[in-house]
Amino acid sequence: MTRSAGLAGLASLIADPTRAAFCLALLDGRAWTVTELAAQAGVAASTASEHLSRLVDGGLLIERRQGRHRYLQLAGPHVADLLEGLAAHVDPVAEPRPTLRGSRVSAALALGRTCYDHLAGRIGVAITDAMADKGLLDLANGCALTPEGSAWLVEGLGIAPNRLRDTKRPLGKACLDWTERRTHVAGLTGALVCRTFIDNAWLKRIGSGRAVTPTPSGTEALRGLLGITLSAP
Amino acid sequence: MTRSAGLAGLASLIADPTRAAFCLALLDGRAWTVTELAAQAGVAASTASEHLSRLVDGGLLIERRQGRHRYLQLAGPHVADLLEGLAAHVDPVAEPRPTLRGSRVSAALALGRTCYDHLAGRIGVAITDAMADKGLLDLANGCALTPEGSAWLVEGLGIAPNRLRDTKRPLGKACLDWTERRTHVAGLTGALVCRTFIDNAWLKRIGSGRAVTPTPSGTEALRGLLGITLSAP
DNA sequence: GAAACGGTTCGGTGCCCGCCGAAGTGTTCG
DNA sequence: CGAACACTTCGGCGGGCACCGAACCGTTTC
Numbered sequence: 001m002t003r004s005a006g007l008a009g010l011a012s013l014i015a016d017p018t019r020a021a022f023c024l025a026l027l028d029g030r031a032w033t034v035t036e037l038a039a040q041a042g043v044a045a046s047t048a049s050e051h052l053s054r055l056v057d058g059g060l061l062i063e064r065r066q067g068r069h070r071y072l073q074l075a076g077p078h079v080a081d082l083l084e085g086l087a088a089h090v091d092p093v094a095e096p097r098p099t100l101r102g103s104r105v106s107a108a109l110a111l112g113r114t115c116y117d118h119l120a121g122r123i124g125v126a127i128t129d130a131m132a133d134k135g136l137l138d139l140a141n142g143c144a145l146t147p148e149g150s151a152w153l154v155e156g157l158g159i160a161p162n163r164l165r166d167t168k169r170p171l172g173k174a175c176l177d178w179t180e181r182r183t184h185v186a187g188l189t190g191a192l193v194c195r196t197f198i199d200n201a202w203l204k205r206i207g208s209g210r211a212v213t214p215t216p217s218g219t220e221a222l223r224g225l226l227g228i229t230l231s232a233p
Numbered sequence: 234m235t236r237s238a239g240l241a242g243l244a245s246l247i248a249d250p251t252r253a254a255f256c257l258a259l260l261d262g263r264a265w266t267v268t269e270l271a272a273q274a275g276v277a278a279s280t281a282s283e284h285l286s287r288l289v290d291g292g293l294l295i296e297r298r299q300g301r302h303r304y305l306q307l308a309g310p311h312v313a314d315l316l317e318g319l320a321a322h323v324d325p326v327a328e329p330r331p332t333l334r335g336s337r338v339s340a341a342l343a344l345g346r347t348c349y350d351h352l353a354g355r356i357g358v359a360i361t362d363a364m365a366d367k368g369l370l371d372l373a374n375g376c377a378l379t380p381e382g383s384a385w386l387v388e389g390l391g392i393a394p395n396r397l398r399d400t401k402r403p404l405g406k407a408c409l410d411w412t413e414r415r416t417h418v419a420g421l422t423g424a425l426v427c428r429t430f431i432d433n434a435w436l437k438r439i440g441s442g443r444a445v446t447p448t449p450s451g452t453e454a455l456r457g458l459l460g461i462t463l464s465a466p
Numbered sequence: 467g468a469a470a471c472g473g474t475t476c477g478g479t480g481c482c483c484g485c486c487g488a489a490g491t492g493t494t495c496g
Numbered sequence: 497c498g499a500a501c502a503c504t505t506c507g508g509c510g511g512g513c514a515c516c517g518a519a520c521c522g523t524t525t526c
Contacts, residue, residue: 004256007316007319010319011244012245014241016241019241020238021237034474043514046518049474068473068523070472081318085315086318090239090242141377141405142375170375171374172374172375187375249483249484268503277485278503279485279486279504279505280486283484283504302493302502
């Protein structure tokens with residue numbers, strides 16, 4: 001009885017279209033302000049403020065107050081997993097008709113973007129496929145990291161071995177992409193790969209958005225490490 | 234925009250306490266009638282009927298009409314995964330104070346039960362732990378099935394190798410148990426193990442409920458195959 | 467200090483939805 | 497055939513909540 005109330009309470013946080021829009025926007029892992037989110041969802045700032053307070057109270061978001069701004073972001077990888085899991089079960093929805101300006105934006109997003117703390121888009125899928133081909137990931141097992149995969153992260157990417165001993169998070173985890181309709185690697189492995197690529201300046205963010213694009217050294221690294229050559233957009 | 238509406242629509246199906254109670258009851262994988270679910274949730278049959286129609290329309294449940302009965306069950310493993318994922322994120326809730334009759338029922342459930350199509354409770358956790366100890370599962374990787382695990386399913390449990398080539402479902406998958414607060418193996422592996430134990434009459438259902446208990450031959454099989462000796466309840 | 471800005475609080479409005487009981491349909495059983 | 501049963505449909509009631517604009521508070525800028 002009380003258990004169903006808890007489940008319903010959690011679901012009701014996401015059951016409003018405006019709050020759902022906030023959650024989807026925040027899935028890029030960055031921190032947004034109240035006004036930005038209000039504009040994104042098309043509601044008044046007062047409405048957004050109330051919704052966001054509910055999401056914070058419900059534990060889905062955390063807030064960081066700074067001057068006259070209030071920055072909001074997802075409360076952690078578990079929330080991102082939760083939202084991804086839900087979003088993956090939404091039946092294939094009618095795509096909004098493409099606009100001229102919209103298609104340029106979505107072309108950049110389709111090439112590569114952050115999905116919370118890992119990579120998605122064509123780049124994310126290509127990395128996943130290449131790692132699976134080399135026996136580093138086991139796609140039949142929910143993108144599990146193989147022993148060879150652990151070794152590759154350490155020797156190929158230069159990740160400290162103790163970084164792989166996260167007690168809570170699964171090493172490899174499948175995340176369903178909604179532009180490619182393909183799974184790509186998330187979990188601790190996805191986060192470490194993304195972080196390495198950004199830290200090494202192999203990928204850089206476009207503007208203030210979540211889209212990312214390879215730098216020249218990144219294009220080289222993708223080919224050298226994984227044999228990936230991205231086709232033109 | 235339309236994407237957030239889809240996400241909100243899916244969440245709103247679970248956002249009602251009565252519908253959430255239905256979903257939790259159906260998580261045992263069996264088919265229930267409208268009247269049974271209405272009694273379980275404490276609402277009128279007419280109310281339950283309307284709720285259940287919504288859940289069917291939303292794709293979470295499927296129905297099978299048979300005579301004057303309407304049997305309802307989860308639409309598939311993906312729905313069970315979805316609900317498990319949500320339920321796992323509900324913050325540790327105040328346990329309902331135990332009643333005398335209730336404690337006997339929950340003792341049986343705590344020992345062993347079906348959780349959709351795999352095993353949960355102390356039996357489910359014990360099997361998972363034993364398989365991990367023998368190197369058949371990789372707990373750090375989301376309960377992924379190792380190559381040794383595949384071989385064990387075929388040679389130890391007598392499962393046909395082609396049964397392991399399910400294109401869609403992950404082989405191993407972690408499922409969080411809410412009585413043990415421990416992960417246990419789900420996914421295709423969990424389903425095959427559960428099915429083998431039931432088919433071999435190593436476990437039998439208690440009454441019409443979802444609780445299961447080992448038979449004498451099952452106690453023997455648990456010790457012989459995995460070295461498991463269950464302590465008294 | 468004044469003006470601009472980001473955010474919050476507060477009334478008020480309208481809509482949606484969960485609930486029930488009563489009446490109706492179809493099935494089973496005697 | 498009639499009674500019991502499982503379920504559905506309908507009307508009506510009540511509560512909750514998403515939304516907005518206006519007023520207000522604190523910060524930044526000029």
